Amino acid sequence: MHQKQLVGEAAARLVENKMVVGLGSGSTVFYTLKKLGSLVSEGLHIQGVATSDKTAELAREFKIPLVNLGAVEHIDIAIDGADEMDPYFNLIKGGGGALLREKMIAKAAKRMVIIADSSKNVEKLGGFLLPVEIIPFGWEMTARHIQRLGGSSKLRLRSDNKPYVTDNKNYILDCNFNFITNPAQLEVSLNMIPGVVENGLFVDVPTDVITILNENVKMFQNLKN
Numbered sequence: 568m569h570q571k572q573l574v575g576e577a578a579a580r581l582v583e584n585k586m587v588v589g590l591g592s593g594s595t596v597f598y599t600l601k602k603l604g605s606l607v608s609e610g611l612h613i614q615g616v617a618t619s620d621k622t623a624e625l626a627r628e629f630k631i632p633l634v635n636l637g638a639v640e641h642i643d644i645a646i647d648g649a650d651e652m653d654p655y656f657n658l659i660k661g662g663g664g665a666l667l668r669e670k671m672i673a674k675a676a677k678r679m680v681i682i683a684d685s686s687k688n689v690e691k692l693g694g695f696l697l698p699v700e701i702i703p704f705g706w707e708m709t710a711r712h713i714q715r716l717g718g719s720s721k722l723r724l725r726s727d728n729k730p731y732v733t734d735n736k737n738y739i740l741d742c743n744f745n746f747i748t749n750p751a752q753l754e755v756s757l758n759m760i761p762g763v764v765e766n767g768l769f770v771d772v773p774t775d776v777i778t779i780l781n782e783n784v785k786m787f788q789n790l791k792n
């Protein structure tokens with residue numbers, strides 16, 4: 568079985584009856600959604616909070632009941648993918664452009680479970696370009712401010728060369744900071760720039776990780792939890 572399917576389904580098995588579940592975005596979460604759909608058809612009662620329009624669409628397809636983030640007090644468990652993960656459980660997310668809602672849902676979650684195939688494990692973050700969601704107004708100026716922090720950036724484009732637009736009607740800059748030596752500081756510095764809405768660094772989010780080690784599914788718990 569594909570690594571993404573193994574970790575995606577393993578996470579779905581952590582979901583218990585009556586839970587409010589944060590539903591992440593991406594090709595790994597696809598398998599979680601599919602498995603949750605089949606558990607729901609067997610009688611599991613859950614409410615899902617989707618991190619993207621695409622995930623909401625898939626959840627409807629798999630008949631997972633949905634609720635809005637604002638309508639719940641908290642999320643019991645959020646399950647999401649990652650683009651990179653370092654040994655300290657710091658993440659880069661947002662390859663699929665859903666980082667803002669993903670971070671909002673992670674913040675509301677009592678437990679966050681990251682599902683990552685072995686290609687996502689890195690010693691230092693930054694090989695994957697860091698996605699930063701920005702408002703379209705004056706975006707070039709926002710890009711210049713980011714450059715002053717030491718990063719180069721590229722506006723994410725769609726296949727027709729028009730700017731990629733997020734579910735929140737914003738743009739994404741994919742930023743190259745080479746290897747990120749201080750993710751906590753960079754996360755804060757980026758978010759201080761007017762025009763930046765959110766960035767894809769997830770630092771100090773209490774996270775459990777399901778990944779593949781020596782061809783086996785393994786769960787690691789963040790001891791900072």
Ligand code: 5RP
Binds near residue numbers: 594669
């Ligand atoms: C989307 C994300 C995804 O979780 C991340 O890109 C991983 O995706 P995949 O499971 O397809 O590798 O952050 O914004």
